[in-house]
Amino acid sequence: MIVKSKGIVLSYMKYGDTSIIARIFTEESGYGAYIVNSIRSQKSKKSIGYFQPFTILDLVLYVKETRDLQRISEFKSFYPLHHIHQDLVKSSITLFLTEVFSKLLQSEQSPNPELYKFAEESIKQFDLLDKGVSNFHLQFLLKIGPFLGYAIDDIDNLFSSTDKLVPSTENHEIMDALLKESYGYDFKMAREVKGILLDTILEYYQHHAHISKPKSLEVLRSVLH
Missing domain, CATH: 2.40.50.140 (Nucleic acid-binding proteins)
Known part of the structure; x- marks a missing residue:
């Protein structure tokens, strides 16, 4: 066919x-x-x-x-994408996200038009971003959850499924803003905080989607930090 x-x-x-x-x-x-x-x-x-x-x-x-x-x-x-493959930070985030996205898509052998539309529009916006670039991977992984059947519609759901991590009020507020704000949200946060938030999101998907730790994670950390 x-x-x-x-x-x-x-x-x-x-x-x-x-x-x-x-x-x-x-x-x-x-x-x-x-x-x-x-x-x-x-x-x-x-x-x-x-x-x-x-x-x-x-x-x-x-x-x-x-x-x-x-x-x-x-x-x-x-x-045509003009910046994703030329910019070191964007290309590193892209390699990380495509690895995680591939793992999450293992069960998506049938069409999922809404997920596809979300992913395509996100990539287009990412290519054009000139601020908040280093937060894009966090926002993408938070926002994509509902399209895959993992409802991260409330940050409490995210933290409650990762027992080992008890968020501070500040971290909770940052994660909530990352989920709700549009791409380009340019909130400055300490390296340690960004690492905690990313680990929390990955643990959520490891728990619910049974994905393995991304091999590109350390490369991403070294570029962003």
Whole structure:
């Protein structure tokens, strides 16, 4: 079956001599793995740069329900990103978020249009942000919860599920603001506080979604701090 869809690239790995397998969250088919043939060949007319993390593509897919690995027939840029891959802080946050997002999407094999719309709009806003950039990953992970069935609609829910962490009044207020404010919220906080808040969010998802600790976490910490 041929499916036309937008898709958000999360990662890719080399496959064979000239191809790749890309992990992509698509609007029409949900999360999946796709072969892109000959993209690493010297004769390829398309650049592998199309498959950088958080790139938003227009896709033509060959989808067969009995297969775990699908194929991409055609692709082109849907929305050019100008800053995410050039800025060190943004690119580090992107690598971290695409790793966590991939883990959270393991159960999203079927379409989730509302989640897709949220993710695409968030990426577009992130690319354009000029303030509050270092808070984006916290806000994204807080705001995405309801679309995945993990209702972080109240910060008390978040902290009550992580017994080891008892928030101070200040931390509670900061987290509540991060959840409710728009991207770009430029609240200055100490490095230790930001670390506590991120650990709390990750523990929440480790508890409810059973995800493992992100390998890119330490890289993110070293860049932001």
